[in-house]
Amino acid sequence: METPRRVEHQMTDKGYVPVYTTAVVEQPWAQYSAEDHQTWATLFKRQQEILQDRACPEFLENQAAMGMNESQIPKFDDLNVHLKKATGWKLIAVEGLLPELDFFMHLKNREFPVTWWIRRPDQIDYIAEPDLFHDLFGHVPLLMNPIFADYMQAYGAGGVRASTFGNEPLSNLTRLYWYTVEFGLINTPKGLRIYGAGILSSKGESIHCLESNAPNRIGFDLSRVMRTRYRIDTYQKTYFVIDSFEQLFRATVDPDFGPIYYHLKGAESVPAGTVLDTDTVFNRGTGEGWLTDGDV
Numbered sequence: 001m002e003t004p005r006r007v008e009h010q011m012t013d014k015g016y017v018p019v020y021t022t023a024v025v026e027q028p029w030a031q032y033s034a035e036d037h038q039t040w041a042t043l044f045k046r047q048q049e050i051l052q053d054r055a056c057p058e059f060l061e062n063q064a065a066m067g068m069n070e071s072q073i074p075k076f077d078d079l080n081v082h083l084k085k086a087t088g089w090k091l092i093a094v095e096g097l098l099p100e101l102d103f104f105m106h107l108k109n110r111e112f113p114v115t116w117w118i119r120r121p122d123q124i125d126y127i128a129e130p131d132l133f134h135d136l137f138g139h140v141p142l143l144m145n146p147i148f149a150d151y152m153q154a155y156g157a158g159g160v161r162a163s164t165f166g167n168e169p170l171s172n173l174t175r176l177y178w179y180t181v182e183f184g185l186i187n188t189p190k191g192l193r194i195y196g197a198g199i200l201s202s203k204g205e206s207i208h209c210l211e212s213n214a215p216n217r218i219g220f221d222l223s224r225v226m227r228t229r230y231r232i233d234t235y236q237k238t239y240f241v242i243d244s245f246e247q248l249f250r251a252t253v254d255p256d257f258g259p260i261y262y263h264l265k266g267a268e269s270v271p272a273g274t275v276l277d278t279d280t281v282f283n284r285g286t287g288e289g290w291l292t293d294g295d296v
């Protein structure tokens with residue numbers, strides 16, 4: 001189903017880039033085809049299996065608790081009953097990526113924008129833009145966790161605030177989102193586990209991030225993360241490991257980022273694959289297969 005998209009431009013690290021902006025819609029659930037439901041089922045089953053001993057327990061438990069399963073594409077209204085009770089979050093259906101400030105505002109209101117359409121069968125293994133599977137399967141289960149739920153809201157509020165400070169604070173904050181919400185790892189008594197949605201929704205990276213010797217796995221440090229460039233077209237060269245959601249919360253929600261942004265102003269960014277002397281290293285990556293350019 002084709003829906004017209006409106007193109008706007010947004011300032012990023014790389015200058016103005018086009019953003020497909022779209023309004024909030026009702027999830028057109030009745031319009032999903034049998035093929036759409038099948039795509040969901042295929043992806044759901046495959047990731048569930050891979051993630052059993054790779055995702056953090058909070059993700060797996062909450063995904064089950066909110067009734068997400070392979071039988072059909074979930075109805076946002078059904079998931080919202082569980083979310084409302086657990087943490088007060090609410091899913092809203094969107095056509096695709098929102099302008100940054102709209103996205104921050106929704107998070108600040110405890111509304112999580114979810115792309116309502118699902119990828120085509122020929123895009124099962126990779127799609128560049130976020131679709132229903134990434135947004136819903138990857139991001140939504142942890143919104144049931146009270147600490148993570150508060151972190152996400154605080155991030156939205158922090159984003160609204162950072163956008164009044166200019167581009168450098170915004171890029172510091174985007175890196176934090178990237179290395180936590182999208183590509184974060186967490187240390188547990190049973191070993192490292194995944195909590196980042198960009199990994200959770202990817203078959204290849206779910207295995208790569210934990211089992212490969214190529215990437216760095218480094219202890220989370222706020223200002224270090226805020227300086228670190230990242231990859232948008234390959235697996236990450238570096239993953240940052242938190243000890244707990246409490247640690248992440250204390251390191252980000254408690255402090256006023258104003259002085260931190262000020263301190264980081266003009267600081268040189270760290271390439272995606274670099275290990276610093278000050279890092280707590282879980283794994284020093286071999287760098288195998290890395291492209292030498294293309295860090296964002």
Ligand code: PHE
Nearest residue numbers: 154155158252253255256257
């Ligand atoms: N504490 C941050 C600020 O003062 C807000 C924030 C919280 C940012 C959580 C990211 C994550 O701006």
Ligand code: FE
Nearest residue numbers: 130182197198
């Ligand atoms: Fe995402």
